[in-house]
Amino acid sequence: MIMSSSASYYRPHHIADALNWLSQEGGIIAAGCTDLLPLTTSPELSGKVLDVTAIKDMRGITDEGDHRRFGGATTWTDLIRADLPPAYDMLKLAAREIGSIQIQNTGTIAGNICNASPAADSVPCLLNLNASVELTAPKGKRVIPLDQFILGPRKTTRQADEIVTALVVPKTAETGFSSFRKLGARKYLIISIAMSAVRIVASEGKITEAAISIGSCSPVAKRLTKAEAALSGTVITPSLRADQMLSKADITSVISPIDDARGTADYRMEAAAVLVLETVDHCLDQIRASA
Secondary structure, three states: OOEOOOOEEEOOOOHHHHHHHHHHHOOEEEOOOOOHHHHOOOOOEOOEEEEOOOOHHHOOEEEOOOEEEEEOOOEHHHHHHOOOOHHHHHHHHHHHOOOOHHHHHHOEHHHHHHHOOOOOOHHHHHHHOOOEEEEEEOOEEEEEEHHHHEEEOOEEOOOOOOEEEEEEEEHHHOOOEEEEEEEOOOOOOOOOOEEEEEEEEEEOOEEEEEEEEEEOOOOOOEEOHHHHHHHOOOEOOOOOOHHHOOOHHHHHOOOOOOOEOOEOHHHHHHHHHHHHHHHHHHHHHHHHHHO
């Protein structure tokens, strides 16, 4: 990390020390810096910086009975290597496309959501897992759904004295098969033009639950509840394909893409529809292969 001579830098080993420093000093929270440094306008980080990456309780994935806890400083490499149910395959696929291997070794799950980029690759997957955000402050903890945490580009509900200490996924969302698709100008090391994450649960040859999300096509990633409802109850035949269940309107009615350097709004609309169909088809193939 490149620091200016005027910067105040603190890297505690305990959450209590971090909270105490943050409440007294304020400043920036650093958890990998893979987004923080590119957003810094100067060649060095200045001001007061709280580095949370040495806090042991903020790193790692633990089974807590009715939910699974992902420490906020858990890296993408940690996640890729973890033994997790197939419902997390979409998140692992997204993690493998978050920058280079070096970025995956340092970038963190909490940093990705706190950055609140519309193109944050983990967010569609975490939405499909009904993830919640654990925020810790000197006065205590609160846990809120992810879709209530991210308010817009670079904007969250985190208060100045709070640290995102974990992401929490209920065990009820750990069922089914999942997949992820991302479109960029090249295969790796690129910001998404559009992306799709899908989780499908089936029982006795029928779809019983579906979770579908799109990222990079709205100020925040969106769950496609209309498309999810269209899949529910469908009998999975050997020839069933996504375009037999979903129309373009089912997919694009809730997104609001923009024109930018990576693509036009119309292109994103078309791309999102194609990505969702491909991702659903991949999940269907996994379900049939497991039968």
